[in-house]
Structures are given as structure tokens and as C-alpha cells.
Amino acid sequence: MQIAMLQDKIVPIEDLEPVYFDRGIYFGDGVYEVARSYDGKIFALKEHLQRFANSLAAIGITGVDIDEVRSRVHKAFEAAGILNANIYFHITRGSALRKHTWDASLEPIFFLTVTESGDNADDKAKGIAVSTHPDWRWRRCDIKSLNLLANVLARQDAAQKGCAEAILVDEAGLITEGSHSTFFAIFGQKLQTTPLTANILPSITRKSVIEAARNIGLTVAEQSLTLRQASHADELFIAGTTQDIVAVVRFDGQVIGDGKPGKYTMSLTQEFLKFTV
Ligand code: PDD
Numbered sequence: 001m002q003i004a005m006l007q008d009k010i011v012p013i014e015d016l017e018p019v020y021f022d023r024g025i026y027f028g029d030g031v032y033e034v035a036r037s038y039d040g041k042i043f044a045l046k047e048h049l050q051r052f053a054n055s056l057a058a059i060g061i062t063g064v065d066i067d068e069v070r071s072r073v074h075k076a077f078e079a080a081g082i083l084n085a086n087i088y089f090h091i092t093r094g095s096a097l098r099k100h101t102w103d104a105s106l107e108p109i110f111f112l113t114v115t116e117s118g119d120n121a122d123d124k125a126k127g128i129a130v131s132t133h134p135d136w137r138w139r140r141c142d143i144k145s146l147n148l149l150a151n152v153l154a155r156q157d158a159a160q161k162g163c164a165e166a167i168l169v170d171e172a173g174l175i176t177e178g179s180h181s182t183f184f185a186i187f188g189q190k191l192q193t194t195p196l197t198a199n200i201l202p203s204i205t206r207k208s209v210i211e212a213a214r215n216i217g218l219t220v221a222e223q224s225l226t227l228r229q230a231s232h233a234d235e236l237f238i239a240g241t242t243q244d245i246v247a248v249v250r251f252d253g254q255v256i257g258d259g260k261p262g263k264y265t266m267s268l269t270q271e272f273l274k275f276t277v
Contacts, residue, residue, distance in 0.1 A: 018095040022109055023102070028147035030092030031055035034241050036117050038276040040083045045073065047204045051144060058143045061093055061108055072112060080114035086242055088113045090146060120243050124269070127249030127261045128164035130238070132227060133157050135168035135176050142198045155179040165238055170199065174224040181240035182206040185225055185233035186264050195222040205239040212271035218264065235262030245269045
């Protein structure tokens with residue numbers, strides 16, 4: 001008899017819910033998105049859905065109707081009635097007894113949550129401390145895959161050091177991005193961030209931050225930063241969907257600027273928020 005064990009209970013395999021065989025659990029075999037709403041309006045959903053479609057295509061999950069995903073997002077968002085929400089959704093390749101290869105007949109599994117987006121006003125007002133961590137991730141970080149173990153370990157390491165984000169550093173000593181955010185530096189009137197390669201996620205917020213930077217007269221250099229450069233920046237910040245823009249005031253213990261959110265970080269935040277209205 002083929003069996004499974006759930007905690008201490010033996011269950012015949014055929015009695016298990018399909019969710020226990022989700023390839024997302026065994027292999028992280030799926031892709032996800034996180035969008036958010038500001039005062040009842042979902043920000044950049046079109047871009048999130050486009051990236052979702054790209055991620056699905058990159059790992060060969062086919063047959064997903066993106067228009068259907070869009071309408072599920074709207075339906076769930078309206079049902080939740082949360083004005084400032086994080087909308088998380090993923091699709092895994094399907095459910096099957098564990099084996100590495102998959103059959104074309106598998107049906108993708110959709111899952112979504114709508115939750116309150118946390119209040120990070122305090123972090124934004126005071127700025128955060130970050131610590132660095134080796135980037136242990138795979139070489140296709142442009143795919144928003146469910147495989148987040150390297151991100152999770154780095155983020156937990158930062159938390160244990162009293163830091164609010166882990167900044168990932170590749171083998172050449174260059175900063176890639178944060179564990180769940182994009183990393184930016186400001187030198188004079190220049191905004192600098194990692195170029196879009198397979199090493200980082202093509203962040204939706206990053207795109208808007210770059211647009212906001214140009215709007216306020218900053219030049220933009222898409223160029224990787226060394227640790228030394230970052231620690232000598234005039235201003236540092238991270239950006240991502242769930243937190244938009246948050247100043248970094250300590251980098252591996254070193255105080256950045258005067259230890260408070262910098263003037264360009266603050267005006268970029270104002271400019272960015274205009275896009276969310
Ligand atoms: N993370 N880089 C990484 C590794 C990320 O996980 C994220 C977002 C970003 C910012 O991307 P965007 O601006 O499109 O949100 C950059 C999401 C929010 C998460 O995993 O919770």
C-alpha cells in the first residue's frame with residue numbers, strides 16, 4: 001500500500017488532498033507575483049501580469065489565461081474590501097506524485113491572497129539598517145520563481161543582525177539586489193542601480209523609481225555597485241512593491257549620510273507616489 005504520513009498519522013496516498021502533491025512544495029515549481037493597492041487602486045497590475053506571463057513562459061507552464069488571472073485578481077480584491085492591500089498570487093505546475101519530470105497533462109494550480117499591507121511609515125520616516133549577505137541564488141533571478149530559500153536565509157540573517165533587509169552580493173563583490181527589494185544609491189545628482197540582467201528581478205517599482213528620478217532631474221546610471229561604493233554613497237534606499245521606497249541609513253553598521261533619509265530619497269518617494277494615484 002502506498003502511504004503518506006502527516007505528522008504522526010498514516011494516510012493512504014489516495015486519500016490525500018491534491019495540495020499535498022503540489023509541485024510548488026516539492027520543487028518550488030511555480031511562479032508568483034505581489035501587487036499592491038493604494039487607497040483602493042491596484043498599482044501597475046498590467047506590468048505585474050506581463051511579468052507573470054513572462055515567468056510562466058520561462059519555466060514552460062502553458063495554457064494559463066492571463067485575462068482570467070486579471071479577473072480573479074479584481075474579483076478577490078473587491079471581495080476583500082481592503083483599501084491598502086498586498087495581492088499575492090502564484091501558479092504552480094500542478095499536482096502529481098513526486099518525480100522531477102512532468103506530464104503535459106498536469107493542470108496548473110492557482111492560489112491568491114489579499115492581505116492588509118503593513119504600515120511601514122516608521123521605517124520610511126527613520127530609514128532602515130541593512131546588512132549584506134552572499135547572493136546564493138540561481139542564475140535566473142529574472143524569473144519570479146517560488147524558489148526563495150536563498151532569499152529567505154539572507155533575510156533571516158539580516159533580521160538576526162537587527163536589520164530590515166539583506167543586500168545580496170555576488171561572487172565578484174558586486175551588489176545584485178535586496179532579498180525582496182531593489183537596491184539604489186545616490187551620488188550627487190546621480191541615481192545608480194544594478195542593470196537588468198538575469199541576476200536580478202526586473203522590478204516594477206524599479207521602473208517607476210527610474211522614471212521618478214528623471215522627473216526630478218537626477219541622472220540614472222544602470223551600473224552595479226561594489227560594497228565600498230555603496231557604503232560611501234550620499235544616500236541609499238531600497239524599493240519594492242510591498243514597501244515602495246525606504247531609505248537605508250545604515251549599511252553593514254556604517255552610517256549613510258547624516259543617518260537620516262536623504263533629500264532625494266524623500267523627493268523620489270513623493271514623485272513615485274504620484275504614479276499610484
Ligand atoms: N518582492 N527583487 C526581489 C528579489 C524581489 O523579491 C522583489 C519583490 C523586488 C522588487 O520588485 P517589485 O518592485 O516588482 O515588487 C526586487 C516581492 C514583493 C516579494 O517577494 O514579497
